[in-house]
Amino acid sequence: MSSTLQTLDRGLLALEIVSEHKEGITIAGLAEQLGVHRAIAYRIVTTLEAHALLTRTPEGPVRLGAGITLLASRFEPQLHAVAQPLLKTLAKATRATAFLSIAQGEECVVTLVAEPDEGMLRVSYRVGSRHPLTRGAAGIAILAGRAPQDDDSPEVRQARAEGYSLTRGQLQRGAVGVASPIAAARLRAGIEACVGVVAMDDLDTERAIREVKASARQLAELTGQ
The missing domain is CATH 1.10.10.10 (Winged helix-like DNA-binding domain superfamily/Winged helix DNA-binding domain)
Structure with a gap:
């Protein structure tokens, strides 16, 4: 029962x-x-x-x-508290900048970042950075977490099928981004989010994909998705 x-x-x-x-x-x-x-x-x-x-x-x-916005504003700090240690682990595992991004209107906004202690040349990706949802690994991952739409781009459809997005040079020349939607769905508080990493061309993409997808799954579990 x-x-x-x-x-x-x-x-x-x-x-x-x-x-x-x-x-x-x-x-x-x-x-x-x-x-x-x-x-x-x-x-x-x-x-x-x-x-x-x-x-x-x-x-x-x-x-x-409007009550959804209030719930989201209260949920976001809790999401950050859970995500911060995961991002640190992700940054260390991939030797790349790890991030948490959310959707705000038609834009993707970085809300949390963790830098690796050593390794590759870092990409300028800071808290508060924003870009269209249609560009960059994070934006595409968030769109992939939504229900399918007739006008979805091939990149979004591929990301939805594979569980991650991979982009090269879309936001910064030489930068490679990998991101995965959290729970491949909208968070219960109304927040659409993804976790990912960004680095330069020498990023180990196979490892990054594996680690990013695992982090997204873990974060979904920890936030009750």
């Missing part, structure tokens, strides 16, 4: 479904994806709306509410 609460489970699933629809989703559409009657979907939406986790526009579509 399942130990989960069905109503709570449906509410969380509703949040996940809504998060995957940039333009919002109707209650009828949500009910269909949840596999429930429209009246049940309406009650779920109304309850989540009361907690500012969902909102309905005048036109009707349901979107994520």
Whole structure:
């Protein structure tokens, strides 16, 4: 017998479904994806709306509410606390700069960095650095963690299939980046994140891919994904 609460489970699933629809989703559409009657979907939406986790526009579509941002702001420091030692281990194992990046709008933002104690010429990749999601290993990895879209680039589709992205010279000449989406999905607090490394051309990419994917899996487990 399942130990989960069905109503709570449906509410969380509703949040996940809504998060995957940039333009919002109707209650009828949500009910269909949840596999429930429209009246049940309406009650779920109304309850989540009361907690500012969902909102309905005048036109009707349901979107994520401002409460998600508050949860994300509280979750991010916890994510950093868990990620910091993992990034240090990753930087040491790959002898490259290890990082944690998240999505902010249409940009990828570096929120945590760990440098190797020795080794390769380091790449300038600092906390606060940002670039379009469509460029760089981190951005592509985050896009790969989303549900498939018709307009996904070949790079995103390949990263989704392989569990990691590998780019060369997209953000800095001579730089090689490897990144993997955390849990290949949106974190429960509404944060989309990835872990990765970046170095110059002499990066051992096979080892980097192996270590980055392992770190992403471990971080997902430690954050309850």
